[in-house]
Amino acid sequence: xxxxxxLPFLSTAIMAVFTVYVLQRYFVRxxxxxLFWGIGLAMFGAGSFAEAYLAVAWNKWVFFxxxxxxxxxxxxxxxxxxxxxxxxxxxVHLVTGILVLGSLYAGYLMLQAMPGLDEEVFTxxxxxxxxxxxxxxEPGETPPAGAQITATTxxxxxxxxxxxxxxxxxxxxxxxxxxxxxxxxxxxxxxIWSAYLFWRKRVLPNRVIGNxxxxxxxxxxxxxxxxxxxxxGQLLYLGELIAAxxxxxxxxxxxxxxPSEEPGPAKVVLAAEQ
Amino acid sequence: xxxxxxxxxxxVQRQKSHMPQNSMFFEKIVxxxxxxxxxxxxxxxxxxxxxxxxxxxx
Numbered sequence: 001x002x003x004x005x006x007l008p009f010l011s012t013a014i015m016a017v018f019t020v021y022v023l024q025r026y027f028v029r030x031x032x033x034x035l036f037w038g039i040g041l042a043m044f045g046a047g048s049f050a051e052a053y054l055a056v057a058w059n060k061w062v063f064f065x066x067x068x069x070x071x072x073x074x075x076x077x078x079x080x081x082x083x084x085x086x087x088x089x090x091x092v093h094l095v096t097g098i099l100v101l102g103s104l105y106a107g108y109l110m111l112q113a114m115p116g117l118d119e120e121v122f123t124x125x126x127x128x129x130x131x132x133x134x135x136x137x138e139p140g141e142t143p144p145a146g147a148q149i150t151a152t153t154x155x156x157x158x159x160x161x162x163x164x165x166x167x168x169x170x171x172x173x174x175x176x177x178x179x180x181x182x183x184x185x186x187x188x189x190x191x192i193w194s195a196y197l198f199w200r201k202r203v204l205p206n207r208v209i210g211n212x213x214x215x216x217x218x219x220x221x222x223x224x225x226x227x228x229x230x231x232x233g234q235l236l237y238l239g240e241l242i243a244a245x246x247x248x249x250x251x252x253x254x255x256x257x258x259p260s261e262e263p264g265p266a267k268v269v270l271a272a273e274q
Numbered sequence: 275x276x277x278x279x280x281x282x283x284x285x286v287q288r289q290k291s292h293m294p295q296n297s298m299f300f301e302k303i304v305x306x307x308x309x310x311x312x313x314x315x316x317x318x319x320x321x322x323x324x325x326x327x328x329x330x331x332x
Binding site: 174180202208212216 | 300321
């Protein structure tokens with residue numbers, strides 16, 4: 001087992017502790033943003049665990065978990081927690097409904113994709129992020145070492161493809177950008193906005209640092225996912241581990257209780273607390 | 275608690291709940307980080323939108 005294949009085990013352990021920590025807060029305070037964060041973090045952890053499992057053996061339902069929760073849904077749900085923290089409840093209810101329906105639809109599309117999985121392509125010697133998708137090989141493009149090449153008809157055209165577990169044009173793959181755009185915008189945007197508010201008011205430096213760490217962690221996984229789309233999937237696991245460490249550190253830093261002697265800043269704390 | 279120690283206590287609280295003055299980290303590095311991360315976020319969102327619109331192939 002390579003060093004890269006060990007990374008998801010570490011991410012899983014960190015995300016398990018992080019998820020329990022956040023859900024405990026939900027059960028004490030009953031604030032919905034903790035619940036949404038907890039759900040998203042649990043999905044992130046499930047995705048990491050699936051990666052760890054797929055580094056050892058094949059199981060199509062573990063792959064289902066990896067793609068649906070790890071690649072598609074988790075960013076949207078974590079980001080939705082930040083939206084619930086920063087916006088009015090009316091909007092949160094509306095977007096929660098859309099997110100639930102969207103997640104169910106993505107799950108339905110993933111279920112539909114299951115009979116068509118090209119399981120023969122799977123090898124435990126490669127990372128799952130490097131072999132999950134079938135990719136069209138453009139003329140003149142060199143295939144990656146060890147890739148399985150085949151010719152197929154796609155949208156009426158004869159194309160050469162690098163075989164992957166999910167067939168070419170699988171509809172569920174089109175859902176991931178929606179969740180990831182929403183997650184990136186709300187999680188990173190929300191963290192940057194919160195950090196900026198505290199920075200502008202010159203109060204609670206721990207929340208400035210905590211939100212900067214959360215934004216950096218979320219960007220780390222966003223960046224690694226983008227590289228995976230471009231065919232550099234070997235950096236995904238490192239990006240996930242960095243994201244898990246930075247976001248958990250950011251959350252702990254932002255949540256650290258700080259004394260406040262003035263009523264004004266205290267209101268700000270309640271408005272944008274982590 | 276006498277007056278002097280109360281004042282000390284307030285000063286400690288203020289230092290913890292307010293940004294340190296003349297801090298290179300908070301004055302220079304934090305704004306650069308926030309702007310830089312904002313730019314990277316926009317770039318990543320544009321990429322994801324490109325995938326959705328079929329401009330970026332995968």
